[in-house]
Amino acid sequence: MNNIQGKIKIKDIAEKAGVSAGTVDRVLHNRGNVSEETKKRVKSIIAEINYTPNLYASALASKKTFVFRAVIPAYSSGEYWEMIEQGIRKGAQELIDFKVSIHVHYYDQYNQESFCRTLEEAISYKPDGMLLAPSVKPLTLQYTGQLEKKGIPYVFIDSRVEEAHPLAYFGQDSLRSGYLGAKLLLSQKKECCDVAVFSFFHPGQVAANQISLRMEGFNSYIREKEIDCRQHRATLAVNDEKKNELEMKRLFFENPKIEAAIIFSSRSYIVAEFLKNNNLNHIAMIGYDLLEKNVHYLKNNTISYLLAQRPEEQAYKGIKALSDHLIFKKQVSSVHYAPIDILTQENIDFCLGF
Amino acid sequence: MNNIQGKIKIKDIAEKAGVSAGTVDRVLHNRGNVSEETKKRVKSIIAEINYTPNLYASALASKKTFVFRAVIPAYSSGEYWEMIEQGIRKGAQELIDFKVSIHVHYYDQYNQESFCRTLEEAISYKPDGMLLAPSVKPLTLQYTGQLEKKGIPYVFIDSRVEEAHPLAYFGQDSLRSGYLGAKLLLSQKKECCDVAVFSFFHPGQVAANQISLRMEGFNSYIREKEIDCRQHRATLAVNDEKKNELEMKRLFFENPKIEAAIIFSSRSYIVAEFLKNNNLNHIAMIGYDLLEKNVHYLKNNTISYLLAQRPEEQAYKGIKALSDHLIFKKQVSSVHYAPIDILTQENIDFCLGF
DNA sequence: TCAATCACTGTGTTCGCACACAAAGATACT
């Protein structure tokens, strides 16, 4: 017999094949030095009884150690990227007994050179795997090319770069989240309506972002459903409160008929704050991402819906994809869209923490 | 030095305390036979260096085995409870190397006696922990009382019974999901409207269910927001298609002004099918739970929103709660509401599988 | 013919921990 669980061990396989455990081990890990004949025999037995190794025993015995490196934008507390890092940390925690350690590198997302320097440094350590929040395409491709040459698997988080060959991508389908935003905002409108549409901008922005894709999705809904509405666009600046204030005043006061607003950025709270302060309660508003400040305005009914994307889960799964690939030798599928969560006052309390 | 990860092992503690590994083990597991003095010394060192055991090595060495038993309603393929079982199976899969095995018992949810028999049988095996989909209160309390007397921890899944003392509860906040249904259906209505409200019924129903709570939540929204609407209620039968057909015909044809419908049951597809077949496309409809048939009608635009509750995740977490408590000695919090997912055509594809 | 080399296979130690058992002191009892 085998153990209590009835689970098959290497010894059982060895017995059935009439060889020793060492030989089975050699077959399992393609270590060579096994005759073709016994190799086939052992392999067929493994397949037949559907052997799955005890990963914990395996990790315990293994001398291999793994180092992953993550490269993400630097952030302040409460920002979107903080949640990404939380997911990374959670993954790291779960993997320590598998001898995995994870280092996080930060780059200035408004500085191209910083991106390059950070990435170069991370790569110079020759990690076993990388998690990467990509920057603009040509820049990113330059480094993913290096990684591919060195045979280091990497995972994209948050956004994706075409023509690269990541092990996997974890992020939102931004087109569709923009489309859904339009539906939630406009589906029940019967007559022509005025809508404020906000995007964000920072000079020198180098990290990829989803604003333009979301807007594209938004517009495709309007086209498809032939919605009759007037869009009033504005672009806010990341770090210029006064300018933003003026811009919003201009927009809302000059167009008093605006009855809906959508902000294609996690900084939705900036507009929400303005609406709240100016008692523009009649304006329905949709924002993005589960930041604390956004949640605040969702709870006090300024933001009607928040479309969220579970960044911790994305990052966590990204780490898991690396370990699944490198340690557990599992097949990992390459594209993983995060669910688009629709959050309201009613269900928000159940979505904090994942 | 300790190992590569820098993680502290029992041996390290033993060295620091000037005792052997065996003694440290005795302290860690309260096995007794340790003098007060050394016990204190060892404990203080453990606390000081914040020791966390390698759970995998621990499980490997341990001779203990655990048997969990789950008691849930019997179901046919495609029903709600199938997803619960999937979650249980997933949990079982992850725990096999921790020497945990899980048995599932099924009861006829329309037969009180069956519930009793099934539960008695499950308890008679003296499991280490139980996962339970409760029935009506007095009946359930009878058995949870037995479990408590025997010191067997149990977890409620799906719905909850007051006055019992489960290790944890995993399920939806039904009141709030009814409230949210009302909001999605009615928030944009300006004039008085006619709404069809469906509940379900089966003679002899004994498993607890959330229909009435959802309805209560629905009504509280209407009261709070002073919505002006006419409700047309109907109760459908679980297994009588013809009667249901007649009932729906009566309702919708006699009240042609109905422009919205909500079904407080996972069998929402029954109403959706009727609307589809009778070309009542103008009626906005809200259903509950992520059944395949419901998804079908969501995708073809008959159901506008589906409010889902991740039953697999609930069950999975229920199993994890048991193992966290029994095996990993973690503290588990007692109430866990599942997120209320708002599903639409746009985000449904990302929510299948968890 | 004997040693060297090769392909192949078996054995033994190790990982961190649990647990059975042995050993060592301390105490009490005849």
Added chain:
DNA sequence: AGTATCTTTGTGTGCGAACACAGTGATTGA
């Protein structure tokens, strides 16, 4: 004092797998 008993402590083995190392024949070369 000698022995039985109890308390306290240390030692050894095994969990399942990884990997270094030690065989074992067969083949080759001198």
